[in-house]
Amino acid sequence: xxxxxxxxxxxxxxxxxxxxxxxxxxxxxxxxxxxxxxxxxxxxxxxxxxxxxxxxxxxxxxxxxxxxxxxxxxxxxxxxxxxxxxxxxxxxxxxxxxxxxxxxxxxxxxxxxxxxxxxxxxxxxxxxxxxxxxxxxxxxxxxxxxxxxxxxxxxxxxxxxxxxxxxxxxxxxxxxxxxxxxxxxxxxxxxxxxxxxxxxxxxxxxxxxxxxxxxxxxxxxxxxxxxxxxxxxxxxxxxxxxxxxxxxxxxxxxxxxxxxxxxxxxxxxxxxxxxxxxxxxxxxxxxxxxxxxxxxxxxxxxxxxxxxxxxxxxxxxxxxxxxxxxxxxxxxxxxxxxxxxxxxxxxxxxxxxxxxxxx
Amino acid sequence: xxxxxxxxxxxxxxxxxxxxxxxxxxxxxxxxxxxxxxxxxxxxxxxxxxxxxxxxxxxxxxxxxxxxxxxxxxxxxxxxxxxxxxxxxxxxxxxxxxxxxxxxxxxxxxxxxxxxxxxxxxxxxxxxxxxxxxxxxxxxxxxxxxxxxxxxxxxxxxxxxxxxxxxxxxxxxxxxxxxxxxxxxxxxxxxxxxxxxxxxxxxxxxxxxxxxxxxxxxxxxxxxxxxxxxxxxxxxxxxxxxxxxxxxxxxxxxxxxxxxxxxxxxxxxxxxxxxxxxxxxxxxxxxxxxxxxxxxxxxxxxxxxxxxxxxxxxxxxxxxxxxxxxxxxxxxxxxxxxxxxxxxxxxxxxxxxxxxxxxxxxxxxxxxxxxxxxxxxxxxxxxxxxxxxxxxxxxxxxxxxxxxxxxxxxxxxxxxxxxxx
Numbered sequence: 094x095x096x097x098x099x100x101x102x103x104x105x106x107x108x109x110x111x112x113x114x115x116x117x118x119x120x121x122x123x124x125x126x127x128x129x130x131x132x133x134x135x136x137x138x139x140x141x142x143x144x145x146x147x148x149x150x151x152x153x154x155x156x157x158x159x160x161x162x163x164x165x166x167x168x169x170x171x172x173x174x175x176x177x178x179x180x181x182x183x184x185x186x187x188x189x190x191x192x193x194x195x196x197x198x199x200x201x202x203x204x205x206x207x208x209x210x211x212x213x214x215x216x217x218x219x220x221x222x223x224x225x226x227x228x229x230x231x232x233x234x235x236x237x238x239x240x241x242x243x244x245x246x247x248x249x250x251x252x253x254x255x256x257x258x259x260x261x262x263x264x265x266x267x268x269x270x271x272x273x274x275x276x277x278x279x280x281x282x283x284x285x286x287x288x289x290x291x292x293x294x295x296x297x298x299x300x301x302x303x304x305x306x307x308x309x310x311x312x313x314x315x316x317x318x319x320x321x322x323x324x325x326x327x328x329x330x331x332x333x334x335x336x337x338x339x340x341x342x343x344x345x346x347x348x349x350x351x352x353x354x355x356x357x358x359x360x361x362x363x364x365x366x367x368x369x370x371x372x373x374x375x376x377x378x379x380x381x382x383x384x385x386x387x388x389x390x391x392x393x394x395x396x397x398x399x400x401x402x403x404x405x406x407x408x409x410x411x412x413x414x415x416x417x418x419x420x421x422x423x424x425x426x427x428x429x430x431x432x433x434x435x436x437x438x439x440x441x442x443x444x445x446x447x448x449x450x451x452x
Numbered sequence: 453x454x455x456x457x458x459x460x461x462x463x464x465x466x467x468x469x470x471x472x473x474x475x476x477x478x479x480x481x482x483x484x485x486x487x488x489x490x491x492x493x494x495x496x497x498x499x500x501x502x503x504x505x506x507x508x509x510x511x512x513x514x515x516x517x518x519x520x521x522x523x524x525x526x527x528x529x530x531x532x533x534x535x536x537x538x539x540x541x542x543x544x545x546x547x548x549x550x551x552x553x554x555x556x557x558x559x560x561x562x563x564x565x566x567x568x569x570x571x572x573x574x575x576x577x578x579x580x581x582x583x584x585x586x587x588x589x590x591x592x593x594x595x596x597x598x599x600x601x602x603x604x605x606x607x608x609x610x611x612x613x614x615x616x617x618x619x620x621x622x623x624x625x626x627x628x629x630x631x632x633x634x635x636x637x638x639x640x641x642x643x644x645x646x647x648x649x650x651x652x653x654x655x656x657x658x659x660x661x662x663x664x665x666x667x668x669x670x671x672x673x674x675x676x677x678x679x680x681x682x683x684x685x686x687x688x689x690x691x692x693x694x695x696x697x698x699x700x701x702x703x704x705x706x707x708x709x710x711x712x713x714x715x716x717x718x719x720x721x722x723x724x725x726x727x728x729x730x731x732x733x734x735x736x737x738x739x740x741x742x743x744x745x746x747x748x749x750x751x752x753x754x755x756x757x758x759x760x761x762x763x764x765x766x767x768x769x770x771x772x773x774x775x776x777x778x779x780x781x782x783x784x785x786x787x788x789x790x791x792x793x794x795x796x797x798x799x800x801x802x803x804x805x806x807x808x809x810x811x812x813x814x815x816x817x818x819x820x821x822x823x824x825x826x827x828x829x830x831x832x833x834x835x836x837x838x839x840x841x842x843x844x845x846x847x848x849x850x851x852x853x854x855x856x857x858x859x860x861x862x863x864x865x866x867x868x869x870x871x872x873x
Contacts, residue, residue, distance in 0.1 A: 168784040175784065175842075327871075334864050338857055345853040352846035355782040 114302060118328035121308045128202060129306060131195035133336040134343055138188035139294070141347070142226075145181040146283065153233070155279035157272030160235035161361040168358060179351035185227060187347070189377045192223050200415070200434045203427060204307035210416035212300040215293055217413045222290045227375055229282040235275060240362030241372045243278075244270045249385065252398050253406075271364070310427075371452055380444035381405055383451065412437075484524045485531045486516040503603030512564050519550060545585060547594040548576050575674035582674075591632065598622050598672075614672075617656060619665040620646055642666075645723030653726075664690065683721075684714035691715075697808040718742075729765065732806065733758025753811060761802060764818045767825040768795050774832030781839050788831035795824040 102108040120129060152171055154163040167174035196216065199205055205213035232243045247270065251261035266273030308316070316323040326332055374382050384405075388397040411418075415433075418426055490499040504510055509518065516524055522531050522538035532538045542550050552573030554560055561568050576582040581592040598614055605612040613622045624643035626632050633640050646652050646666070654663035669686045670677060678686045688695030698704060698714065707714060718731065718739040730737040733755050734746075740754035771792055775785050798821030805817045 165784065165786065169787070330867060331864065331871075334860055338860050341853050341857055341860070345850055348846055348849050348853075352842045353782070355784070355842075357782070358784055358786065360786070 115329050116327075118302070118305070119325040120306050120328055120332040121312070122324040122326050123308070123312045125202060125309055125312070128198040129332075130336060130339045131191055131198055132301070134339055135188055135191040135195055136294070136298075137340045137343060138184045138191060139290075141184045141344075142181065142188060143287070145177050145184065146287075148177045149181060150283065155233070155276055157235060157275055157362075160233060160275060161358075164234045165358060168355075175355055176351055179356045180347050182356035183347055183350045185230060186376070187343070189223055189227055192220050193377070196220055197434060197438060201431065202307065202309045203431075204309075205416040206307065206310070207416075209300070209304050209307060212297060212304060213416045214413060215297040215300065219290065219293055219297060221409075222286055222293070224377060226282060226286050226290075227377060229278040229286065231375055232270075232275060232278045233282065234358060235362050236359035237362050237366070237369060238359050238372065240270060240364065241368045242374045243274065244368070245372060245382075246374055246378070247274075249382075249398070249402065252396070252402050254399060254403070269364070373448060376445060376449075379448035380441045383444045383448035386451075484515065485527045486520075486522070486524045489528075499602045507602060507604050508606050509604065544590045544594055545588070547596055548573055548582065548585065551595045552576075572673040575671070578676075579671070579674045580676050593626060597626070616661050616665050617659075619667055620652065623666045642722045645721075649722060649724045650726040651724060662690075683716055687715040693804050694807040697805065701807065701809040703809055727803075729758060729761050729803075732761065753809070756811060757806060757814060760814060760818050761799075761806070764799055764802060764821055764825075767822055767829075768792070768799055771795065771825045771828040771832060774829060774836065778832050778835035778839065781836075783835040783839055785831065785835050788828040788835075791824055791828050791831075795821050795828065798824060 099108060120126065149167065152163055152167050152174065154160060164178065167178050169175075171177075199213065199216065228243075228246060232239045247261055247264045250264060251257040253260055262268065264274070264277070265271070266277045373379060381401075385398055385401045388401045390397050392400050415430060418430065484504075487499060487501060487504045490497060491501050491504075499516075516522070517537070519542070520539055521536070522533070523536035524531055526533075526536065530536065532540075555568075556570050556573045558570045561570050576595075577586070581594070584592045585594065600613050607614045609615060610617065612618065620643060627638075628640050628643040630640045651664045654660040655665060667675065668689075684695055684698065694715075706712075707717060719725075719727065728737070731739050734741055734744075734751060735758070738754065738758075740750065744750035744754055771788075775788055775792065778785050779789075798817060802814060802817040802821060805814050808814070
């Protein structure tokens with residue numbers, strides 16, 4: 094039966110020709126091959142987000158008066174609404190984590206090298222978009238924590254020199270965080286960001302397909318010296334089935350998190366209430382938030398917060414274009430990049446932990 | 453055209469601005485020989501520059517001469533000459549009238565603060581302080597004893613001696629001093645009692661400025677102890693419902709007949725502790741047993757009151773406990789939590805209804821509250837069974853996921869064996 098369907102498709106669309114690249118694609122096999130699963134897991138979580146997001150859209154209402162109540166309704170009255178919403182929230186966090194881990198794995202395995210510079214750039218932009226999803230989605234339940242975290246987050250954006258004020262008004266839809274901000278964030282979250290992300294994701298996957306999977310330079314040198322050591326597995330079905338196992342594990346983890354620790358709802362946002370003490374952003378923004386908190390108000394003639402934002406913007410731009418610095422000098426530039434990578438991981442972990450511990 | 457006119461206007465404004473500047477400088481350089489000399493003297497003649505500058509009267513443009521006469525613009529003894537109208541230090545007996553000269557003049561005071569009362573002196577004359585002063589007792593409090601002198605701040609200033617948070621201490625300076633109060637035959641433990649009271653805790657610890665201090669019950673300028681018959685009215689200014697219920701209760705007539713002073717009979721006066729349910733019933737802390745003894749009807753009712761309230765309180769905490777458990781396990785119980793607030797309100801209402809000393813009314817309130825706690829308890833139980841249902845679902849899902857994983861692993865092994873073969 095399956096063969097008949099395949100033949101039917103082949104006659105009309107040239108199925109064999111279309112799927113030839115997948116059949117011929119191979120994945121290098123070495124002691125670091127496990128890192129190759131991270132990109133696929135991130136993709137799986139993105140698909141989960143799209144599916145659960147569509148289900149949430151059936152009941153969610155993006156107005157300041159109804160948003161909180163609609164999420165409460167989803168959590169308490171809708172059949173398996175609690176499961177869908179908890180998986181959406183947990184998968185969002187796991188996706189940010191796996192996307193960051195994927196980025197660092199590419200960095201440490203030096204997979205950004207020629208000819209994959211643009212694959213890195215598209216991946217970095219995807220990571221920024223994922224964080225944008227997190228920031229815009231956090232406000233949608235319209236609870237107290239989300240409201241004030243958005244207020245603080247957009248205030249920080251307001252410190253950007255020259256365009257800060259316009260940026261805040263663009264993000265908030267006015268001077269303050271109001272129902273207009275919620276509608277706007279909802280628009281970003283369910284239309285603008287998914288559209289851009291899908292296009293960029295297709296481009297990213299096309300480039301991965303085009304350039305194949307990178308082999309770390311150390312392994313590559315060993316294989317060059319001794320070609321008999323070089324090993325690879327077929328992408329389909331060998332690697333794809335293993336990836337499927339990873340997806341199943343991710344699904345199990347998501348189910349366990351949703352059942353044992355359903356995502357909380359908090360209390361409805363009250364724009365006139367004072368901000369709760371110790372308000373903090375989501376964990377993936379915490380290292381930046383904590384850094385901005387620690388910077389003195391004035392550093393020389395420059396406002397400390399503005400300087401912090403400039404440094405983070407510059408670091409983001411450098412990170413985005415990192416593969417292009419690799420061409421400056423052979424081993425030396427790559428060592429610098431590796432050093433920077435280790436420093437970035439240490440800094441992000443330390444500041445995040447400090448952010449959680451600090452009052 | 454507009455620009456030309458603006459320039460002309462600007463040119464015309466210069467002489468006016470210059471005149472203002474000169475007037476300002478002249479005012480700033482106005483000498484005050486009183487403060488110059490008195491700041492160098494020792495207390496009690498001393499008036500520091502700082503005290504003078506911070507005094508509300510100075511800030512409003514009054515000078516030393518406004519109260520003491522004389523001419524501060526002259527130097528040395530010329531400033532204090534009779535010809536300059538110098539009156540010197542006012543006698544204590546004359547102070548209320550001196551202050552009242554301005555503070556009782558509504559037309560005069562309007563220019564500084566139109567909403568300020570101008571009946572302080574009239575009230576003072578009706579107070580115990582004012583009456584004793586009129587009889588020649590100069591030990592009693594006059595304006596400056598409470599408000600201070602030289603460096604006097606408005607009552608809204610937290611540093612003022614008459615700011616609500618400082619009033620009790622200000623009164624205690626005389627009323628807690630046995631030596632000072634000797635001869636007045638009133639106790640001196642009011643401040644100690646008040647300091648241990650729920651009212652003091654609300655005011656000083658929680659910073660609730662609406663909480664009562666001495667002047668709230670006794671009056672400030674017209675300070676006098678409330679009479680036995682009027683205590684209830686004083687408490688009723690804040691505790692309205694309790695007073696209304698008490699008014700219609702059987703205790704009202706009984707207390708009157710026994711000359712008992714309403715609220716304070718059970719709650720005390722200055723040392724008013726946080727009321728607990730233990731004040732009811734027939735236990736060791738009960739106040740009911742002060743009058744009721746075993747065997748009388750009131751004794752039985754007191755016991756039932758306490759049991760009913762305790763039963764309701766247990767129901768509220770049982771619901772809280774089960775909802776806490778559900779919430780800590782991640783269940784969404786915000787709706788029953790909201791209803792628990794209503795149950796807590798019902799408990800507060802029942803505690804207020806106690807002041808009617810009417811069992812039927814109390815039971816009606818408690819039943820209404822129990823209806824809420826029954827529902828919230830059931831909601832908590834439902835949340836816990838939903839939690840168990842989810843965990844069972846998770847267990848089954850994990851089992852199938854593990855089965856699929858094992859199946860996949862075996863399948864991969866099989867096809868890879870085939871490939872290598």
